[in-house]
Amino acid sequence: MDEQQQHSETSRPAAPTSARTPEAAPARPSHTPDTADTPGTRDTRPGAVRSHRGRNIALIVLALLILAFVLWRWHPWGSPGGAAAPGASGAHSGRPGRGGPGAMANLPQPVHVATATQGEMPVVLTALGTVTPLANVTVLPQLSGTLQEVYFKEGQMVKKGDLLAQIDPRPYQISLDNAQGTLARDEALLQTARLDLKRYQTLLAQDSIASQQVDTQASLVRQYEGTVKSDKANVETYKLDLVYARITAPVSGRVGLRQVDPGNYVTPSLANGIVVITQLQPISVIFTTSEDNLQQILEQTQSGAKLSVTAYDRSNTTSLEGGTLETLDNQIDTTTGTVKLRAIFQNSKNLLFPNQFVNTRLLVNTIRNAVIVPTSAVLNGSMGQFVYVVKPDNTVTVRPVKVGPVDGERTSIKSGLQVGERVVIDGSDRLKEGAKITVPADKPRGASGARGASGVRGGSGASGAAAYGAAGAADTTAASAASGARPRHGRHAAQASQ
Numbered sequence: 001m002d003e004q005q006q007h008s009e010t011s012r013p014a015a016p017t018s019a020r021t022p023e024a025a026p027a028r029p030s031h032t033p034d035t036a037d038t039p040g041t042r043d044t045r046p047g048a049v050r051s052h053r054g055r056n057i058a059l060i061v062l063a064l065l066i067l068a069f070v071l072w073r074w075h076p077w078g079s080p081g082g083a084a085a086p087g088a089s090g091a092h093s094g095r096p097g098r099g100g101p102g103a104m105a106n107l108p109q110p111v112h113v114a115t116a117t118q119g120e121m122p123v124v125l126t127a128l129g130t131v132t133p134l135a136n137v138t139v140l141p142q143l144s145g146t147l148q149e150v151y152f153k154e155g156q157m158v159k160k161g162d163l164l165a166q167i168d169p170r171p172y173q174i175s176l177d178n179a180q181g182t183l184a185r186d187e188a189l190l191q192t193a194r195l196d197l198k199r200y201q202t203l204l205a206q207d208s209i210a211s212q213q214v215d216t217q218a219s220l221v222r223q224y225e226g227t228v229k230s231d232k233a234n235v236e237t238y239k240l241d242l243v244y245a246r247i248t249a250p251v252s253g254r255v256g257l258r259q260v261d262p263g264n265y266v267t268p269s270l271a272n273g274i275v276v277i278t279q280l281q282p283i284s285v286i287f288t289t290s291e292d293n294l295q296q297i298l299e300q301t302q303s304g305a306k307l308s309v310t311a312y313d314r315s316n317t318t319s320l321e322g323g324t325l326e327t328l329d330n331q332i333d334t335t336t337g338t339v340k341l342r343a344i345f346q347n348s349k350n351l352l353f354p355n356q357f358v359n360t361r362l363l364v365n366t367i368r369n370a371v372i373v374p375t376s377a378v379l380n381g382s383m384g385q386f387v388y389v390v391k392p393d394n395t396v397t398v399r400p401v402k403v404g405p406v407d408g409e410r411t412s413i414k415s416g417l418q419v420g421e422r423v424v425i426d427g428s429d430r431l432k433e434g435a436k437i438t439v440p441a442d443k444p445r446g447a448s449g450a451r452g453a454s455g456v457r458g459g460s461g462a463s464g465a466a467a468y469g470a471a472g473a474a475d476t477t478a479a480s481a482a483s484g485a486r487p488r489h490g491r492h493a494a495q496a497s498q
Contacts, residue, residue, distance in 0.1 A: 108438040111427035114374050118419045121370040121412040123405045124361045129287030131356040135251045135279035141266045142244040154257050158249045169245040176238035183231035190224035197221050253279040278354050283347045287360045288338040309343035312359040321345045370412040377423040388424035398433050
């Protein structure tokens with residue numbers, strides 16, 4: 001019992017003590033002056049904490065103002081129309097694109113130019129054509145018989161008269177011998193009849209026989225003469241058959257694929273023949289041109305001029321052969337409004353192949369002292385064809401021109417341009433009337449404008465770096481101040497808890 005009472009008495013005053021702890025807290029600051037006076041300790045009074053917070057906020061606001069000023073100096077997007085402030089115009093003049101979309105339009109545009117020259121311009125008509133051989137012969141047998149031998153190789157070049165194949169000649173040789181025998185017999189009979197006629201004529205002169213017998217004998221002689229002529233014709237026929245038994249090349253050229261093999265029985269009605277021979281030298285090209293060009297072609301041909309024709313491959317880049325215009329068709333095709341022309345080529349290198357598709361260029365005339373510019377200089381617009389002419393002050397002007405004949409990369413100008421004037425050939429898509437240009441070849445090395453622009457950029461970059469450095473230093477100070485304030489708050493809380 002005594003122990004329980006002592007325990008209750010010991011634990012009972014604890015509650016009032018804990019309850020009185022807040023009331024006793026104000027008495028603790030009596031030791032604070034001693035703590036503040038101690039060297040190396042921080043001031044944790046509420047007024048000192050509020051002053052630290054004010055300094056931190058001021059530093060942060062100052063850093064934000066410096067950052068806003070730097071951004072405003074470097075990116076003046078707030079100006080209307082993309083124009084920079086007057087003081088910053090010099091700094092932005094060397095930095096294209098910083099002043100908005102209008103800044104690029106005022107800069108000189110880099111272009112390539114060419115000078116209009118004077119020279120000869122050929123008047124050339126370009127057309128599509130097909131290589132057509134002058135002779136394309138299917139070799140057929142002219143008599144029936146067994147094909148014994150073939151003496152050519154497929155794709156071989158042959159000359160006219162070369163032996164190609166042989167048909168069995170023995171039946172025709174026998175017929176020839178028979179015809180020659182008949183001829184010899186009939187010639188003997190004719191000789192006898194002529195002798196008898198001569199005797200009868202002598203006897204008739206002696207008035208020994210009747211004249212009727214002489215006339216009969218004369219008719220018999222003429223009959224034998226006709227029989228002999230027929231026999232001679234038969235002999236020649238069988239001789240010709242022997243010639244036909246030897247099949248020879250009718251023209252010079254290249255033989256194609258063999259259609260009949262040796263051992264076959266061939267007849268004159270053979271569908272595909274024995275072989276096809278195509279003449280390659282010379283060879284022709286048939287092409288068409290518009291009826292509008294017919295007048296100038298006829299003026300040259302009727303005067304006796306030989307017009308030059310050049311054949312190019314399918315891509316129209318490689319010249320295959322040169323020739324001359326041979327003839328024109330006698331009528332215009334009403335469905336297409338074109339006329340056919342034939343040009344002859346010697347084809348010495350066999351570059352032209354039958355039925356090959358080619359591009360032909362017919363030289364009709366040559367213009368002397370023509371104004372010539374590159375074809376890329378001539379542009380098409382709503383006003384028609386025009387060029388950009390470069391003025392002495394390196395600005396361009398739009399000049400309408402009248403274009404003459406065109407020869408690939410060269411174009412002749414009939415009117416609107418003079419010899420020696422410079423025209424833009426590349427980069428014209430960025431130009432307009434009065435636009436400033438610069439030619440890369442004319443730009444000096446290390447231009448002063450570039451150095452000034454780089455200096456301005458360097459200065460602005462240095463100032464920007466300094467500004468960013470100042471802002472960074474301010475941010476660091478603010479951060480350090482904030483980090484220093486946080487431990488103090490922690491110490492106040494710890495002291496309050498104690």
